[in-house]
Amino acid sequence: MTPEAVLSFVLQTLAFATPLLLAAQGEVFAERVGVINVGLEGMLLVGALASVWVALLTGSPLAGVLAAVAAGVALAALFALFGVALRRDQVIVGTALNFLALGLTGVLFRAYFSGRTVGVAPTLPRLADTDINALVVLALLLVPLGQWLLFRTRLGVTLRAAGEVPEAAAAGGSRVNRLRVAWVLAGGAFAGAGGAALAIGINNAFTENMTGGRGFIALATVVFGRWTPVGVLGASLLFAAADVAQARLQAAGLVTVPYPVFLAIPYVLTLAALALRGARVRAPAALGEPFDQG
Amino acid sequence: MTAAARRIAAILPVLFLLFTLNGCAQKEAAPPAAFRVALITPGPITDKGWSASAYEGLKQIEKELGAEVVQVEGGGTSQHAGTFRNLAQQGYHVIFGHASEYDDPARSVAKDFPKTTFVIMNGRSTAPNLSPIQFQAGQATYLSGMVAAGMSKTGKIGLVGGPEIPVIREAFRSFEKGAKAFNRDVSVKIVFTGNGDDAAKAKQAAQALLGQGADVLMHNANAAGLGVFQAVTEKKDAYVIGANADQSELATPQNLGSFILDVPSAMLAVARAVKEGKGEGKPFAAGLKDGAVSFKYNPKFQGTVPADLKARVEQARADIIAGTVDPKA
Numbered sequence: 001m002t003p004e005a006v007l008s009f010v011l012q013t014l015a016f017a018t019p020l021l022l023a024a025q026g027e028v029f030a031e032r033v034g035v036i037n038v039g040l041e042g043m044l045l046v047g048a049l050a051s052v053w054v055a056l057l058t059g060s061p062l063a064g065v066l067a068a069v070a071a072g073v074a075l076a077a078l079f080a081l082f083g084v085a086l087r088r089d090q091v092i093v094g095t096a097l098n099f100l101a102l103g104l105t106g107v108l109f110r111a112y113f114s115g116r117t118v119g120v121a122p123t124l125p126r127l128a129d130t131d132i133n134a135l136v137v138l139a140l141l142l143v144p145l146g147q148w149l150l151f152r153t154r155l156g157v158t159l160r161a162a163g164e165v166p167e168a169a170a171a172g173g174s175r176v177n178r179l180r181v182a183w184v185l186a187g188g189a190f191a192g193a194g195g196a197a198l199a200i201g202i203n204n205a206f207t208e209n210m211t212g213g214r215g216f217i218a219l220a221t222v223v224f225g226r227w228t229p230v231g232v233l234g235a236s237l238l239f240a241a242a243d244v245a246q247a248r249l250q251a252a253g254l255v256t257v258p259y260p261v262f263l264a265i266p267y268v269l270t271l272a273a274l275a276l277r278g279a280r281v282r283a284p285a286a287l288g289e290p291f292d293q294g
Numbered sequence: 295m296t297a298a299a300r301r302i303a304a305i306l307p308v309l310f311l312l313f314t315l316n317g318c319a320q321k322e323a324a325p326p327a328a329f330r331v332a333l334i335t336p337g338p339i340t341d342k343g344w345s346a347s348a349y350e351g352l353k354q355i356e357k358e359l360g361a362e363v364v365q366v367e368g369g370g371t372s373q374h375a376g377t378f379r380n381l382a383q384q385g386y387h388v389i390f391g392h393a394s395e396y397d398d399p400a401r402s403v404a405k406d407f408p409k410t411t412f413v414i415m416n417g418r419s420t421a422p423n424l425s426p427i428q429f430q431a432g433q434a435t436y437l438s439g440m441v442a443a444g445m446s447k448t449g450k451i452g453l454v455g456g457p458e459i460p461v462i463r464e465a466f467r468s469f470e471k472g473a474k475a476f477n478r479d480v481s482v483k484i485v486f487t488g489n490g491d492d493a494a495k496a497k498q499a500a501q502a503l504l505g506q507g508a509d510v511l512m513h514n515a516n517a518a519g520l521g522v523f524q525a526v527t528e529k530k531d532a533y534v535i536g537a538n539a540d541q542s543e544l545a546t547p548q549n550l551g552s553f554i555l556d557v558p559s560a561m562l563a564v565a566r567a568v569k570e571g572k573g574e575g576k577p578f579a580a581g582l583k584d585g586a587v588s589f590k591y592n593p594k595f596q597g598t599v600p601a602d603l604k605a606r607v608e609q610a611r612a613d614i615i616a617g618t619v620d621p622k623a
Binding site for chain 1: 489493494499502521529
């Protein structure tokens, strides 16, 4: 491989890892505080539609990103209402939200975009002829920040306590459910931004169900990354690199294995990580368990 | 089709069924005098694509053949057979099922309603009153391949597919055959993404092909194909060819043209044959000859397609129609 080919491989991997990284980063915090948000896919999707819609209306990709964040937070608020406040089964609430998002974005997209000519949406400014944009840089910068916040600050301790032993955290004065709602909303913001990174960062248009399962891969990324921001960075880059590599191998005519094998890589690696690392990979003890503050 | 829309759509045939079930003793109503045609689409007819093209075909049948027409949006898989049965009981002469997934339910219902002709888009099964419309997409992609080979400067061409299904594979094989017929040394590489919605993945695939030196790309990845046009837009010396419909407005100056499946004309031809009593229960091959598939140059292409290339494409078209060239690989 030439140096240019290596460079373009690295840059493309970074760009395509970003939607995954953003969604997974938010999920690390949500899961650390004790909430499993299976609705990431839906939050990515509403973010994607909102970013394209608003970027088209205003001509500003930045406004598109803000709209995506707002859309992600709005869907996360629904999740928080049912999953945290009303203490329903979080997995079921998240799954329902994914279907809601899929249907809602489809209906809105058709209502707005049918019967009119739609140009391409304005995209985030990019570095030269790569797909590197501000969201890619932001996602990378958030990794050390998140790592520091989670493991080096009082807030991080409180947050993790709420996900491990919520009773103790509550006895220590924490408002456990308030913390959970806050971090679920933050996770929604991150996932919404991830949708924007996909729709107006990499692409310049919305297509129905364009997230293609990235929300679920993000969930796997959190497990494979062992619930740490740095681990999630490594896992997202690995999964994205595998994907970019398989497209290039196919393009070079070098692939003899069927491509679906590559599509399974993130899940296989995640299962392997769970199997091999055993007890060292442990989810927060109270993950997915509703808490009654009393 | 989205889950919520599917769910709403699913209610309709169920209601239909409830209303008709009371009088349902598997007795076929005597067909009324007028020629009646029904269409079942897998999605809403406002999609500006697959289902919209079938609705357009239905409207043409109404106009050209003076038929009485109805369109129904099909629900979930479990309702398909019921929808067919219900329409057949109402005495429709022709029922179009606009998706290959309707093949099985139509086959199971068709034997109970010999007076109704069932027509399944890209279906496989045949019976005396069941005939699929099989688009010979390969006849058009063969021509696309010639154009791509003729316009490539690097001698490398790339194809981006969504899910690796037989229909797409065959279309790509014919493309490659056409490209090699024009220039034996041209290389054709294919990347499948496994997903017809994921535009980012299609873009990534297109970038991988462009990175290997390909300078003409074609897609067959439904909505995800948008990612291919975008990748081409970002590489100024590359060209692109559209799929299934006239996609000239995408990546316009770099767009050479599109291969087109003309769903309305195929439907009209079948309905006419049935009306004239010529429905034969065999696959209806919709090809270049019927104008049901074609290659259309983009009038707004930035460069010029050389006249001798166009002449060779036109010759190949005539040869395929005459049967002297077989686009199937």
